[in-house]
Amino acid sequence: MKKLVLVLLAAVFALSLVGCSQKAATQAPAGGTEPTAKVYNVVSLVNGNLGDKSFFDSAESGLKKLADAGRITYKTIEMGGTDEDQPKWLETLNEVASTGDYDLVIVGTYQMPDYLKEAATTYPNQKFLIYDDNTYVGNNQNVVNITYKQNDMGYLIGVFAANMTTQTTVANINPEAVVGFVGGVDSPVINDFLYGFLTGAQAANPDIKVDTRYVNSYVDTATAKEMGLSMINDNKADILWGVAGLSGNGAAEAALESGKAWFIGVDSDQELTLPAEQAAITLTSGLKNVGQSIIWFFDEWDAGRTYWGKEVRLGIPEGGVGVVTDKNFAKITPKAVQDAVLAAQADIVAGKIVVPTAIGDETNAVIALRDSLQP
Amino acid sequence: MFEQFLSTILKAEFLFSVIRITAPILFAALGAVVAEKAGVVNIGLEGIMMISALFGVLFSYWTQSWLIGVLGALVIGVLLSLMMGFFAFKLKTDIILAGIAVNMLGAGGTIFLLYMFTGMRGNTGALVTPNTLIPVVNIPLIKDIPILGEVLSGHSVLTYVAFLFVWLLWAVLYKTSIGLDIRAVGENPDAAGSVGISVERIKYIAIAISGALAGLGGAFMSMYYSQGWNSGMVAGRGFIALAAQAMGRGEPLGTMLSSLLFGLAQALRTKVSGLQGVSSYLVSVIPYVVTVIGLVIYAASTMQKVKKHHTKAQKGA
Numbered sequence: 001m002k003k004l005v006l007v008l009l010a011a012v013f014a015l016s017l018v019g020c021s022q023k024a025a026t027q028a029p030a031g032g033t034e035p036t037a038k039v040y041n042v043v044s045l046v047n048g049n050l051g052d053k054s055f056f057d058s059a060e061s062g063l064k065k066l067a068d069a070g071r072i073t074y075k076t077i078e079m080g081g082t083d084e085d086q087p088k089w090l091e092t093l094n095e096v097a098s099t100g101d102y103d104l105v106i107v108g109t110y111q112m113p114d115y116l117k118e119a120a121t122t123y124p125n126q127k128f129l130i131y132d133d134n135t136y137v138g139n140n141q142n143v144v145n146i147t148y149k150q151n152d153m154g155y156l157i158g159v160f161a162a163n164m165t166t167q168t169t170v171a172n173i174n175p176e177a178v179v180g181f182v183g184g185v186d187s188p189v190i191n192d193f194l195y196g197f198l199t200g201a202q203a204a205n206p207d208i209k210v211d212t213r214y215v216n217s218y219v220d221t222a223t224a225k226e227m228g229l230s231m232i233n234d235n236k237a238d239i240l241w242g243v244a245g246l247s248g249n250g251a252a253e254a255a256l257e258s259g260k261a262w263f264i265g266v267d268s269d270q271e272l273t274l275p276a277e278q279a280a281i282t283l284t285s286g287l288k289n290v291g292q293s294i295i296w297f298f299d300e301w302d303a304g305r306t307y308w309g310k311e312v313r314l315g316i317p318e319g320g321v322g323v324v325t326d327k328n329f330a331k332i333t334p335k336a337v338q339d340a341v342l343a344a345q346a347d348i349v350a351g352k353i354v355v356p357t358a359i360g361d362e363t364n365a366v367i368a369l370r371d372s373l374q375p
Numbered sequence: 376m377f378e379q380f381l382s383t384i385l386k387a388e389f390l391f392s393v394i395r396i397t398a399p400i401l402f403a404a405l406g407a408v409v410a411e412k413a414g415v416v417n418i419g420l421e422g423i424m425m426i427s428a429l430f431g432v433l434f435s436y437w438t439q440s441w442l443i444g445v446l447g448a449l450v451i452g453v454l455l456s457l458m459m460g461f462f463a464f465k466l467k468t469d470i471i472l473a474g475i476a477v478n479m480l481g482a483g484g485t486i487f488l489l490y491m492f493t494g495m496r497g498n499t500g501a502l503v504t505p506n507t508l509i510p511v512v513n514i515p516l517i518k519d520i521p522i523l524g525e526v527l528s529g530h531s532v533l534t535y536v537a538f539l540f541v542w543l544l545w546a547v548l549y550k551t552s553i554g555l556d557i558r559a560v561g562e563n564p565d566a567a568g569s570v571g572i573s574v575e576r577i578k579y580i581a582i583a584i585s586g587a588l589a590g591l592g593g594a595f596m597s598m599y600y601s602q603g604w605n606s607g608m609v610a611g612r613g614f615i616a617l618a619a620q621a622m623g624r625g626e627p628l629g630t631m632l633s634s635l636l637f638g639l640a641q642a643l644r645t646k647v648s649g650l651q652g653v654s655s656y657l658v659s660v661i662p663y664v665v666t667v668i669g670l671v672i673y674a675a676s677t678m679q680k681v682k683k684h685h686t687k688a689q690k691g692a
Binding site for chain 2: 049051080081082083084085185186211213214216217218219220221222223225226227229230231233234235246249250253256273274275276277278371374375
């Protein structure tokens with residue numbers, strides 16, 4: 001009992017202290033005299049484990065850079081990603097929020113919004129950031145949603161794939177203008193990648209065919225492999241883009257095993273993480289730079305621009321998304337294809353190309369386009 | 376559209392993929408058969424597959440030998456199932472609970488194990504090299520026969536082993552004394568015990584064989600099917616195997632046929648998903664619809680059997 005009282009007292013003290021420091025932080029920019037050199041105390045809750053070579057590692061690297069630059073102090077809590085771990089997620093969120101020790105609590109992915117909503121409602125004075133999800137934008141004024149223009153990234157990959165699939169001088173490329181898209185689940189976020197991919201591919205080659213299939217799982221590599229093999233053997237696809245989490249690697253295996261196709265990765269630079277043989281047939285990867293986006297967020301915060309209660313969609317200029325342009329991209333891809341991708345990237349940044357998005361699109365135009373391009 | 380569909384399934388490659396998809400399910404389903412014959416419900420197949428899939432990769436990485444990897448996966452499968460047996464037979468836990476525990480271990484514990492042994496988390500991509508993967512076999516003579524050769528030749532060693540085990544298991548169950556003991560214990564443990572059979576020993580043997588088979592299924596998943604292990608990769612195949620066992624009436628041959636049916640459904644799903652304008656949600660249901668239909672047929676036939684038995688018993692009285 002004594003202990004409990006002590007802990008509670010400590011919590012109250014900590015909370016009041018943070019309250020003070022937060023006030024100081026928001027007052028300074030209003031004065032407008034000097035830039036705040038506040039060191040934020042941040043906690044990152046990972047609803048999985050580090051070492052995913054993707055989102056969580058990316059977020060961690062961003063936080064580490066900030067910490068190395070002396071701009072934040074941070075702690076990462078790995079909550080585990082299995083069904084059995086899920087009950088801990090809300091508990092952990094509430095626990096860190098209740099301490100009041102942190103200026104910002106960072107969570108991410110589509111699995112967290114429900115828990116976050118509850119915690120953010122219980123602790124209205126705690127600031128939260130969630131990346132790659134926009135389920136409850138504006139629901140809580142203490143939450144900022146960071147999302148990524150995966151449609152812009154998809155467009156670049158589409159331009160790349162459609163240009164590449166007719167470069168018959170490159171090994172394993174057949175004359176047929178068919179490429180494949182192995183998606184995770186038929187959902188708005190995956191279809192946002194797809195929408196960009198389809199429009200980019202079509203812009204590069206009006207006769208392009210895109211074989212789109214969904215694994216309906218983010219972990220079932222074997223099923224993804226079956227789908228990839230079917231695309232290659234039945235429809236003569238020679239470039240496969242795997243956008244299905246861990247399942248996506250099955251598409252790389254299909255490309256490798258058939259010996260007739262190339263693979264494109266997603267979210268992180270998969271050339272660095274796949275087994276050597278699969279990396280060798282990975283041409284490029286579409287990147288979601290979670291770490292970069294967190295750095296961007298702190299840049300903005302320091303500059304006095306805050307987005308609480310809002311969604312920010314980060315694209316190419318902010319470094320939120322991009323494509324890998326070194327290694328195999330530089331080595332294997334013909335110059336003309338490289339130039340086409342870079343030109344498309346410049347056009348998107350300049351606003352000359354506006355890539356449509358599948359998110360919040362009630363007309364489901366992406367579905368119609370998908371079906372019309374299916375071989 | 377229909378023509379396109381036909382052209383994709385009227386291919387040797389389609390039947391080839393049916394066999395490839397069936398193999399891991401068949402391993403686990405045979406494991407379910409032998410356990411069930413001894414009256415043991417091995418619900419932990421999924422978890423055993425997950426864990427032995429991981430250890431298959433690890434053993435093959437440490438020794439750079441796929442064979443040792445496969446044997447390692449088998450041994451891990453045996454150890455896990457013996458552990459389940461120890462809890463169930465010795466400590467009298469409900470075997471279903473022991474099975475659920477193993478499945479949870481397979482889901483969450485594997486990441487911990489991977490991290491402990493390699494410092495990696497999530498997947499083992501970086502550990503895989505060609506000589507740690509199960510090799511493919513081209514059968515001489517058969518491979519030269521058109522169509523048939525394309526369907527039957529060129530599978531992994533373990534694929535052939537899976538189908539070989541159907542006959543082997545049948546022979547063990549029906550042609551050996553240990554098989555007789557297993558069936559006797561499953562039918563009526565008290566009667567078996569009364570004639571001097573050690574019921575506990577037989578149950579341990581049955582569940583160990585079951586674990587060994589599931590272990591081979593796991594090795595197939597991570598060392599041939601997917602090249603490397605990632606969390607969640609077994610994706611319910613251990614549970615489908617339980618359904619295949621039930622649908623196959625618990626007999627090796629019937630179970631092989633029902634496993635092939637699941638393989639066919641999964642292969643069809645792959646092909647149908649490539650057709651224009653077909654909803655992926657509907658397509659992904661195909662394997663489950665086949666499962667439900669299969670179970671309904673199974674339930675209907677069992678009910679009839681029970682009814683017949685019942686009327687016979689009444690007549691006898």
